[in-house]
Amino acid sequence: MSAFIRDVLAAYFTAAVLVAVGFGLLRAALALGMERRLDARQTLRVGRVALGLAVLLPFVALVAREWMPSAPLFKFERSLVSYAAPLTSVEARPVLGAVPETRSSGMGLPWAMVGMGLVGAGALAFLAWELRRYARLRRKLETLPVLRRVGRVRVVLGDAADGAFSVWFPGGGAWAVVPAEVLVDSEALRLTVRHELQHHRQRDTVFAYARLGFDSAFFWNPFARAFSRWLAERQEFACDEALVAVKHVSADAYARCLLQASLRVPVALSLPAGVTGMSHPTVRRIHMLFQTRPRSSVRTLGLSLSLALVLAPLALWAQGxxxxxxxxxxxxxxxxxxxxxxxxxxxxxxxxxxxQLNKFVTTPKGRDFMRKALANLQEHREAMTGTLRSRSLPEGLLAVAMVESAVSNLPETSREPSMAPGSRGAGVWMFIPETARRYGLKVEAGRDERLDVARETEAAASLFQALYERYGDWRLALAAYNQGEGVVDRVLAESGVRDVSELVRTGKLNGYTATVQAGVLLLRNPHLLD
Incomplete structure (x- = not known):
């Protein structure tokens, strides 16, 4: 669970960074000339695409790295794929109690939980506050006089202080609010109503809820707030442009309407997040009405793809x-x-x-121990492998010596680390005195044949052979090597289960078998420690 929480938090904060990067790249591209080559509606569309890419790509990258680890960006991953290609052809077999991926805990569970809790609580508080404002706004709108209905949209008269705005409530209808003062000017009333209806036609009032979710999720991020405000402005520009260029509204008349609106509402309105309505019209909106800009779908697609090509590798890099x-x-x-x-x-x-494999690969202690084990193994590997083969035993059993002693010939009093749980023995195979004597080794004052690598390897081979003949399963044999035949026999009798994965998951057997099997993977793939 800690790895999952850490990954989600990492994707979330990666999205927060990509929002800033995407917004900066978009503004830079527009400042360098793209704004003159795109109309306002296309600019709005590219902005929404950039925002969607920034928020979604980190989570897409997270899923991609879970299930398609075939596009490595780093040396470690390239070496991994070269030894295990093609990865995508491997069937992901279900394992009881398994999670899609287990990783080293770079961020511990408590800190991950605290971080997720703080972010989640803040986002929920922000969302609850804004939804409360939406509820109050809806109650207020239902009390306002209806001027007329245009399809499903109710055009109502509001206060001058509220200005003109549009809003849609799921299951509660659509509204266009115009200030009562425009009733004295039929042209201003007509243009104001058409502007607010255009917001509904463009689905701006629906996208408002996506902006509300975005503002809530990244309530603490100033770049997210700036991006959201920029999109709100572009919605207004797109509406203005649609009315003048498509609906054939007079630019002069529309400019006068905007100027009068700015005089009526000289300060910013306090509307819920996401509600479409620009409280303070700017000179830029009026200037834009008299500027003709080309409409090019190719440029829109090109700019969107360019942003995707920059943001996607950043998202993958952050996950890596x-x-x-x-x-x-x-x-x-x-x-x-x-x-x-x-x-x-x-x-x-x-x-x-x-x-266990990731403990060996990702932690300094694990890497140092297994590197030492592989280095020490070179001295004894030929002799030890020969002994195992003479008994028709698998070479992979060398991993037992790796995790027990790092293939170091240690006395029982040694304080050198071991990756094996349980009682400490001596020699390369870490035989305890009782087992050593049972398999013909002398353990007495002044003489300990466990420290004779060749003789202890012969004894270990005999023990492995006996355990495999007894259980007919190498994982059960390894469990008995560490915990003893008595423990394994009792567990099998009480549980009636022979699946070691299940017995380890339920705590009936310790993790020794998993540790040895992780050691086998490193024995066969030493590049993982590079």
Whole structure:
């Protein structure tokens, strides 16, 4: 759960950054000449596309990295794919208790929960406040006199202080509010009504709720607020342009209407977030009425694609930076299948194996330990492998020595770290005295044959052979190697379950088997530690 929360938070904050980047790129492109090549409606459309890309791409990138880890951006990922290609052909088999991906906890659960809680509480508080304002506005609108109806839109007379605005309530109808003062000027009334109706035709009143959700989600982000205000302005420009260019309204008459509106409403209105209505018309709106701009779908598409080509790699990079070197469940299964040889130790990848693998790969302690194990293994590998093969045992059992002692010939009193739970033994295979004596090794004062690598390897091979003959399952044999046959026999008898993944998930067996299987993956894929 902590990895999931961290990923969602990372995607959220990535979206917050991309909003700023996307807004900056859009404004830069328009300032460098694109604004003269696009009309207001196309500019509004590109702005909405940029906002959608900035918000959605981080979450799309998160999903893409979960299920399609085939487009690596970093050296680590390229090496991973080269050893496990093609990753996309690997079937994602269901595993009891598994999550799509298990990662190292760069952000612990408490901090992730606190961060998500604070952001969520702030967003909900902002949304609740604005929805309350919407509710009050609706109650007020229902008391205003209806001037006329145009289709589903009720045109009502409002106060001068409210100015003109449009709003739509799901299931509650659409409204266009015009100040009562315009009744004395039939031309101003006609143009004001047509302007507000145009907002409904353009679906601005529907997009208002998307803006409300955006404003709530990023209530703390000044760039998000600036982007939202910019979109609100472009909605007004698009309406103005549509009336003059498409509806053939006189630009002079419309400019006079805007000027009169600015004199009636000299200060900004206090409307709920997302309500369409520009409280303070600007000189720029009037200037725009007399400027002809070309309408080009190709330029609109080109600018939108350009923004996507910049924002998409940034979203992927951000997900990769948060994810770090962690290996996903899909990737681990691909590695297991690619490295599996006939007769070698089978690796069953489940959530516990991926968790242990990422402890080895992503933490300094884990990387140092396994690098040391692989380096030490070079000295003994040929002899140890020869002993295992002479008993027809899989070479993958070398991973037991890796996780037990880092293939270091250690006395029982050593304080060197081990990745294996339970009692500490001695030698490369970490035999405890009782097991060592049972398999013919002398453990006495002045003589400890566990420190003879060759003899202890012979004893370990005999033990592995006996355990596999007893259980017929290598994972159960590994569990018995660490916890003892008595514990494994009791667990099997009480639970009636032989699936080690299930027994580990329910806590009936410890995670030793998963640790060894993660070690096998590193034994076959040492590049993961590069």
């Amino acid at each position: 930076a948060v994810r770090g070197r962690a290996v996903s469940l899909t990737e681990a299964r691909a590695l297991a299948e690619a490295g599996q040889k006939a007769g070698d130790l089978p690796v069953v990848v489940d959530a516990a194996v991926v968790e």
